[in-house]
Amino acid sequence: MGAVIAVFNQKGGVGKTTTVINLAVALSRDKHRVLVVDLDPQANTTSGLGLEKITEGGVYSFVLGEEAPFVERSPNLDVIPSSADVAGLEVELSGVEGWQSYLHRALEEYREDYDYVFIDCPPSLGILSLMALATSDYVLIPVQTEYYALEGLGQLSGSIALVQESFNPNLKILGVLLTMSDGRNKLTREVTHQVREYFGDYVFQAVIPRSVKLAEAPSFGKSILEYDRLNKGSFAYKKAAKELVKRRLADG
Ligand code: ATP
Ligand code: MG
Numbered sequence: 063m064g065a066v067i068a069v070f071n072q073k074g075g076v077g078k079t080t081t082v083i084n085l086a087v088a089l090s091r092d093k094h095r096v097l098v099v100d101l102d103p104q105a106n107t108t109s110g111l112g113l114e115k116i117t118e119g120g121v122y123s124f125v126l127g128e129e130a131p132f133v134e135r136s137p138n139l140d141v142i143p144s145s146a147d148v149a150g151l152e153v154e155l156s157g158v159e160g161w162q163s164y165l166h167r168a169l170e171e172y173r174e175d176y177d178y179v180f181i182d183c184p185p186s187l188g189i190l191s192l193m194a195l196a197t198s199d200y201v202l203i204p205v206q207t208e209y210y211a212l213e214g215l216g217q218l219s220g221s222i223a224l225v226q227e228s229f230n231p232n233l234k235i236l237g238v239l240l241t242m243s244d245g246r247n248k249l250t251r252e253v254t255h256q257v258r259e260y261f262g263d264y265v266f267q268a269v270i271p272r273s274v275k276l277a278e279a280p281s282f283g284k285s286i287l288e289y290d291r292l293n294k295g296s297f298a299y300k301k302a303a304k305e306l307v308k309r310r311l312a313d314g
Contacts (some may be wrong), residue, residue, distance in 0.1 A: 066199050067198060068191075069081055069202050070191055070201050073211075073214045074185035075206070076241060077206060078183060079102070079106040079110060081270070082098060082180045085303050086111075087139065087288065089177070094307070096177065097132070097179045099180065099182070101148065102184040102190075106182075107141075113133055113135060113141055116145045117146050117147065118147045121143065124168050126164065132172075152188050152190060161193065165197045166196065187221050195229070196225060196233075200234050200236035203237070203238045205240055211257065212253060212260075237306070238257065238265045240266070240269045266305050268305050270299065
């Protein structure tokens with residue numbers, strides 16, 4: 063049975079999408095079967111993986127239990143693309159009984175076809191993110207190594223505790239991944255230290271460096287492994303992927 067992993071941080075621009083793209087490609091190249099569900103109306107994962115943005119009939123339809131495309135992006139890597147209409151679900155599902163289990167139901171019959179299912183969440187704790195967290199076995203939290211990251215950590219832990227209490231007692235934190243790190247910068251080192259104090263062993267050993275190539279790659283529809291395989295970001299995401307597998311196995 064595949065592990066369903068929501069990549070979530072309600073803070074915007076911390077590297078959620080970059081993490082989904084690169085971990086998904088790294089794992090699929092290591093022969094794991096991977097499905098990426100792009101639940102963000104911004105559709106950055108969809109385009110960053112080189113797929114067409116679509117206006118309707120993507121993940122919106124999937125969530126509602128209708129026919130939806132599973133695009134074969136590359137060997138072992140399928141994607142359910144986002145569609146702009148998915149933003150409407152925030153309104154359409156609010157007040158609908160059992161809204162939090164729509165995605166779970168939709169994924170049910172596909173889970174065994176994959177080893178890993180990644181859900182890219184939008185940067186808010188609205189219905190889409192809550193639904194992703196309610197569906198998932200794990201949450202993976204990218205944290206940008208900058209001063210403001212620390213301010214959000216309490217809120218982040220609170221959101222996850224809320225989901226565990228309200229919808230999904232089985233949700234576990236798979237880990238916290240430090241992103242956009244600049245090891246030469248004193249602030250980065252301080253923030254890294256404080257995040258490790260706060261989250262302890264949850265923090266991945268692998269740290270994702272800041273790299274212009276990592277930011278460029280999605281405009282070519284490529285992961286960093288495909289765009290510049292010798293880039294430090296490529297090594298970091300490959301290391302993070304191996305660590306993710308270990309953590310999951312350790313969990314049983
Ligand atoms: P949102 O909350 O809007 O969905 P996000 O959390 O998904 O954002 P990304 O889109 O992955 O974050 O990253 C935000 C921006 O930072 C993007 O322009 C991305 O290319 C860039 N970026 C991400 N990781 C790195 C990195 N390690 N080095 C340099 N740039 C990065
Ligand atoms: Mg994103």
